[in-house]
Amino acid sequence: MFSFFKSKQSKQNRIIEFLSNQVVVDIHSHLLPGIDDGSPDTETSLFLIEELQNIGFKKLITTPHIRMEVYPNTPTIIREKLAIVKEAAIQKGLKIELEASSEYYIDDNFTELLQNEDIIPFPQPRYILAEYPMIAPLMNFEQRVFEMTKRGYTPIIAHPERYRYWHKSPEAFARLKDLGCLLQLNILAIEGYYGPDIKDCAKYLLKNNLYDFVGTDLHHERHLGRLKKLTEMSKEMQLLEKYDFKNKNFFSNS
Template sequence: MKKFLQSLFKGESVAEASFSALAVDMHSHILPGLDDGADSLEKSLELVQAMKELGYRKLIMTPHIMSDFYKNTPDMIRERLAVLRAAVQEAGIDMELDCAAEHYLDEGFLEKLSRDEELLTFGDNYLLFETSFLNEPLNLREAIFKMRSKGYKPVLAHPERYSYFYGKFDDLAELWKQGVLFQPNLNSLSGYYSPAAKTVAEKLIDSGMVDFLGSDVHSLKHTDSLNRVLASKYLPKALSLAVRNSQL
């Protein structure tokens, strides 16, 4: 691997050789001023450029929507997308930009589902959602049923990071078998979040239970960490799976 990376440095960049196979990132917090990601247009532009250097050609950016903290709406998100698109074009950065959202599973989310309010999706009606990292929501399966009954295809963001599934991999696997798509974070492969998250991410890959791979980029700290993922022996394994990023 070391010789392989050294040879790439002489010509094609490591990032292009590794992440260009994904082509599309479908989970990030790059849109400016909407959540705990980029807090300015300048930082958004830096992140878009960093993602381009990592080999991506398209970014589907997904600001948090949480009833108590990030009360973003589809109109607000689309407005920031338009601003960033204009800035990226002016800066001469060749990157396709789109948006969706990362929906937090709370009562507000369930109410939106019940009222048939617009929820931002990507691709083939994929709906990205997350939960508490510590406590399994009592309404997890109810929410999944509602999403599917409304025609959405639920995508669980970073399933490897939910501590309530630690030691309960069979429960996690059962969700996947029931049709919940899984999107591990690439940075989990380097142990960025925790050793436990790394272990679960590797087990998901070994089990073939990966449908998307996401960057979950919030800042340059995350794009810098993605460079370390290149040394992970699990990255080629992950890229060999039938991940759907390039189809978006």
Template sequence: MRFLSKKEIPFKDIVPNGYIDIHSHLLPDIDDGVKTIYQSVYILEQFEKFGFKKVITTPHIMQDMWPNTSQEILDTIKKLKQVITPLGITKVELQTAAEYMMDDLFYKRLKNNDILPLYKDYILVEMSTFAPPINLNEIVFEIKLAGYTPILAHPERYSFYKNDLKKYDELKELGFLFQLNLLSLSGYYGDQIKSFSKKMVNLGYIDFTGTDIHNYHQLYTLEKGFKPKIGKKITDLMKKNAIFS
């Protein structure tokens, strides 16, 4: 019985009915996510089997690496949608937004009202893995001025904050909501991030979840599931994404 108690619960048994994923990289050959339509279709097929209701995929928009335009993103998802229905993917709804690096390009697009929101006024943003933007306060001010609510992608992965919860309190006070990567709780990014993720979950810092799936390997890791002790908490967290319906 001791062995059974430690067995992981498959991810499909953790997913709540009608889950809406708000972070993934499933548009082919547009960023560091999937490279082919076949890969996109396979992952979406698995998401459908998990019971996902909707997938709002979020390609990177990053000035120095992936300066994707809104039109390029919309054209790419149009092509993908033309393929998935004939292939039998009909139970999961596919939409697109973007994951915006808070850099100069984002600032310009914000000023020009050239933004792909997740839903209503919610937008998904991220920081560099090296340091937060120098003008972070100014960027947040402009986000709010434009009428948007920023959701910070994977806050648990910003190692430059050194797991200092006071830094995260400051981000919350600025107006950020937090989206946790489910893979972080699996240990995919390492034990330190896994431990800090659990702490953020237990202390109520997390507002939403996302798969942040880029490839098959991440999909297989997620598919394996989680320990029973954290499984129930993950289900409850995932239910919060219902507001994006």
């Protein structure tokens, strides 16, 4: 009876244990109010941030979109919103650390921002979270990577498993690593949120040790619900738990 109770308890807490001990820092989310397709207002931001704290994270590096035609954000806008949310989080008594960078859509506009050094990279080191088109690959993606690395930035490719055009040529992922990119898994890909083919690709990348980081890419409460569901998925949790993600490196107290 006791062991049944114990196993049920640990099963319930499995995602919390994984996030609080092995991940610690979420490096991809959309939690700043009203500037992209994530949180619409400060109240929602605080709710999502508190939930992420409750589920085990000790620090969030949130990453609003910068994509000029759709989300024309700037480092100034992002820093201003971060300051508002940080202050509100302190007032609410939240302990979680908050920082911000951006998820950059890689296009000609991004190249211009790079040339002007108008970038909000990760605080330390100079990482850039980079998003590629979903429908078709960039013709010159190697050149785009080089544009970043020659300026001393290291690209973190956001959710590579979601780029279906590479599913049939997975050597592209190893090529990105050879070019100096780091790869970030969307944790909900393993839960199956984006579909079975994307889950299979994420498993392939895990098994071949090609990921460096994991992120929630959290936009709203539905994502939170699916994240919590992972606790009941023993095989998927095992895959995640045995992987050596590097997120903790962003946590100063670790």
